[in-house]
Amino acid sequence: MLIPCPFCGPRGSAEFSTVGSKPPPRPVPDAPPEAWHDYVNIRDNPAGVHEELWQHVHGCRQWLVVTRDTRSHAIAAVKAARP
């Protein structure tokens, strides 16, 4: 799988690491436990288009938001996580 890094160009996926789904906004510190459970543990896990966080650890070390199809691994979009 080639990931087109916006800073380095297309690179093999072995140069990257991922933490999985792009997390939803972080709950406020005094949010109820259910909100934190949802944030930490629950995943949509779609078969199809999936937004996820990758880091180009063996390249520019930037965090990226990759939009990828989990059935075909086709990548629709890559953008920097921090604009």
Add this chain to the structure above:
Amino acid sequence: MKYSVFSILRNALTGNRAWTPVWRFPTPRAAYDTVIVGGGGHGLATAHYLAKLHGITDVAVVEKGYLGSGNVGRNTTIIRSNYLLPGNTHFYEHSMKLWEGLEQDINYNAMVSQRGVLNLAHSDGQRDAYARRGNAMRIAGVDAELLDAAQVKAMLPLLNTDNPRFPVKGGLLQRRGGTVRHDAVAWGYARAADQRGVDLLQNTEVTGIRVEGGRVRGVETTRGFIAAKRVGLAVAGNTSRVAAMAGLRLPIESHLLQAFVSEAVKPMIDCVVTYGAGHFYVSQSDKGGLVFGGDIDGYNSYAQRGGLPVVEDVMEGGVQLFPAMSRLRYLRQWGGIMDMSMDGSPIIDRTPIEGLFLNCGWCYGGFKATPASGWCFAHTIATGEPHALNAAFRLDRFASGAVLDEKGVGAQPNLH
């Protein structure tokens, strides 16, 4: 037909014309007491134990493909019960005991081979950790032996024990662990369940789960609606998709695990060996091929095919352990979709929807658990309450904090 030496002899003398089909191909009825979604190892085992131990034979197993077309036919066939945490140890030991009596129970040759599972240690710290795990196992009544480097070398003459970076310092051996012919497990459970009247509905895909007033009413399928009082989900990598039909969101990610088999060679590895410094495990099949695997690919996948970086990583691990492997060609490689949970442990429990039961989160350890998973899931469905053996595998443990994290890496499935 009961399989025995006499049935073989009788058929041999009569031209093998008396064999009967192993199971029926029934037409779905309009309603069942219990519907199990997923005709893999866990679903079929559940149907068998529901019928045999709980007397519930009004059961249908609904499978979108053919029986055993998923992970039960895609794994590396290893069975073991070498776990550290009490919630896991007793469950997997129960599974091991069921493996030991499986072939008599289902009258089917599953080729259960207790050839031993050896985890290699490559540092003093790792050997200490194995000693701790071995002690925990022995306290729980599981067999475990701590071997030193010389004993490991005697067991595995082809093993590279002198790698300067990762020397073999010893290993933890569970002699009762081993391998089982994986397809035969699915076929044997299917036949046993069918003989007790369970309907095995193949090529029947569930397209919806009907819930009314917080209670499950049945499943919509490609062959029409099937009403059921109770529905059990045992669909491994597709758990999130099927559970979403009932409006459930789960602590599950689907990941891909690859497995490999080499060309057949004369006996060179007579137990299951796992590499402690990387992620690699290997055994040799009765046909002679080396069956091996390593890490999951690391990113969400429903593709049932793997990426090349992991292929390279697995081969490197294998050649480092057994340099002779560099001379082998590998024949086949395939992938299966794993339902990775947030703590690396499974879920066998009720759900917030009455009558809907969940069996998932097996990560990449579901095969060895097949008998106990079916046994506990059948108990949970039949009685409505989890058994003591699966009491720790609750769905609400992620919310309550009582997680069962063998590796201690937290809610990041690609690290389990």
